[in-house]
Amino acid sequence: MMSIEEAARAILKSKRSVALTGAGISVESGIPDFRSPGGLWSKYDPMEYGHIGSFRANPKKVWQMLLEIDQLLEKARPNKAHEVLAILEQKGLLDAVITQNIDSLHQKAGSQNVIEYHGHNRTLRCETCGKIYSKSDIDFSRIPPLCECGGLLRPEFVFFGEAIPTRERHSAETAAMDCDVMLVVGTSGSVAPANYLPHIAKHHGATIIEINP
Known part of the structure; x- marks a missing residue:
């Protein structure tokens, strides 16, 4: 298990880092x-x-x-974890957030480059x-x-039984392939195909840092 100090050093040294977030990051927000x-x-x-x-x-x-x-x-309102990821992006230390959540809390916290892997709940189609x-x-x-x-x-x-939209899947897989550090925050890794993204990143040489709030 990587220490907090080691994780911080890895992020500071990285040329391109991304975060993959799941339901656990939003529990403190009341979801x-x-x-x-x-x-x-x-x-x-x-x-x-x-x-x-x-x-x-x-x-x-x-x-x-x-x-x-x-x-x-x-x-629901963003919590500290959402805010920290937004600050990392503002400081140039995080290139993108790939989220499995549909709650838009990353955007509300200030994150700009958010890949909504499972879509969102803001509008109807x-x-x-x-x-x-x-x-x-x-x-x-x-x-x-x-x-x-x-x-x-x-x-x-995305409902069960539906495919991940092509644009979001491609963007997420490209981000996973290109990063040298991936933060995995609040996800059990039980939902496919999102659970393959850390494996893609690791296969391409990235350091994987798991954080489960």
Whole structure:
């Protein structure tokens, strides 16, 4: 296990460092890890509520869970870990954050180069025509929300059963290949394909620093 001093020296010496973050970094912000006891998946079956097939088959049912996620994320604020990563970027010591989270807390903390591997929860997209909606334009008293074309509106994050968007996957893999230090913060490494990113970085010679808050 690398000491804090050794980790700091590695970051200071690095030419290109990136951070890979998971659910653990946002727990202190009031967003429980979905997989932890008491997390979302202990209340809702992930295949029944989190799979794209379930969403399309019974969108009203899944939207009830999505509104609960919305309430959690709206109340959340960046914590010290988000702020430290933003400061490292501002000081030129961190080139990018690859996050598996959909909460936008890195951006709220001030990070500029954020690769949202699993998408985000800021806007909605029509499944039929692709039109993007701000959430403030939607009346959530009726669910599921529909596009003006009649299509089903969905969050812009990845459901189970969906592929990672090509642009985000390519950006993340390129960042992993190009870095010489990767900070892995608050992730169990159990979710594929994001869990391959540290292996890609290590294969290309990077030092891996694991931090689990």
